[in-house]
Amino acid sequence: VELELVRLNNFLVEAPDLCVECEDHPVWAASSLGILKTAELYSFIVSNAGATLRITKLLWLKHVPPKVQLFGWFSWKGRIKTREFLQRLGVICENDSTVCVFCNSESESLNHVLIWCPFVWNIWTEMLKWWDVQSALPCTVESLLLWWAGGKLKKKERLIWGAIPLAVMWSVWRCRNECVFRATPPNLEDICELIKIRIAFWVNPYLRDFQFSVQDFGTNLRQIRRCLGGVGAMD
Ligand SMILES: [Zn+2]
Structure with a gap:
């Protein structure tokens, strides 16, 4: 004193x-x-x-809704209220299970639930397939976002590519909440569809000279990228 x-x-x-x-x-x-x-x-x-102090350009994208940007920021900082996080805070008792609602086998940490849970990993793989790119993905939020921000793309094409990580993480987290709070079983096809729809809605207003339908985004991404001047190649 x-x-x-x-x-x-x-x-x-x-x-x-x-x-x-x-x-x-x-x-x-x-x-x-x-x-x-x-x-x-x-x-x-x-x-x-x-x-x-590291930051990625992919967090604050003007074509992504602010609440999603904010969610991305919290993910980047490791502040998402996963079961492991809540247990650390003492919100969940030490004896309570922190098991992931998707796979029911591993503990729900940030990187697990947003990236490498088998269910979520499949979503990321589907997104890479959608973009027609083959690559091994980094398995933490931070390294994945840094990796995603690299690579050369045309400006308009980049609008779509850049929105994918936030769209995936946001959609996964919402799906996880539906699972936890409403016992809605997750469905890979549905969530991938939803992610593409979200991206279409976010990006379309910024592609003023072009008219793409939401369906185009789902089934015809290659064509869209060609229209936007993309070469369709990604190192
Ligand atoms: Zn899991």
């Missing part, structure tokens, strides 16, 4: 003098002018967090 008092005292000694004529106002100490500006906040975070 004494130590705290000393610290408080020192802190108050350094504080600016109170002045009756001056209006009280907050001061942003990390900025030279004392005013909070986004650019200064950004450089403050970068200088403090340094190289550990």
